[in-house]
Amino acid sequence: MLPSLGDQLRGEAKSLTSGMAWDMQPTFSPDGKHIAFTSDRNGGDNLWLMNADGTEPRALTEERFRLPSAPAFSPDGKQLLARKHFTTTRSLGTGEIWLYDLRGGKGVAVVERPNKTYQKELGEPVYAPDGQSLYYSQNATSGDTFIYAQDTDGQVFHITQLNL
Secondary structure, three states: OOOOHHHHOOOOOOOOOOOOOOEEEEEEOOOOOEEEEEEOOOOOOEEEEEEOOOOOOEEOOOOOOOOEEEEEEOOOOOEEEEEEEEEOOOOOEEEEEEEEEOOOOOOEEEEOOOOOOOOOOEEEEEEOOOOOEEEEEEEOOOOOOOOOOOOOOOOOEEEEEEEO
16 A cells, blocks of 8 residues: 555654744755745845755845845756845835846846836746746736736736746
8 A cells, every 4th residue: 555645744844944034935956955045134035045954044135125035046056036126105016037146246137127116016036947038927907006906807917938
């Protein structure tokens, strides 16, 4: 008799990070040696990298206001895509997709918000497996202003592909 799924999943969980920080959105590097994640351990959400066993965590970004999140490794493991948050006169904002080199640097915008007053969601980047394009979600409703009571019977979000 084959073991049940529950039997197969029994194991002991081990915390890789601890403390007051909100560590979230972990993702493995393609070689499985590192984990990129979002953490507020230095005061605001930033991208961090640690060994897969939780050792040697280090900040990849040092943003204080335009906070990055949702890291996604490039297929070669040398870069990260992330969503960087931008606000307008309202607390709601939008994202831009930024590219960060793991060796350092400030990063570069790959997908910018349509304009400075745009308030609709744009984010959640991922690479195609071949690294030739990236995909992200974006609010597909008309206008630049976020509307709380959107028609959920219509299209609210779509996925966009950008050839690199």
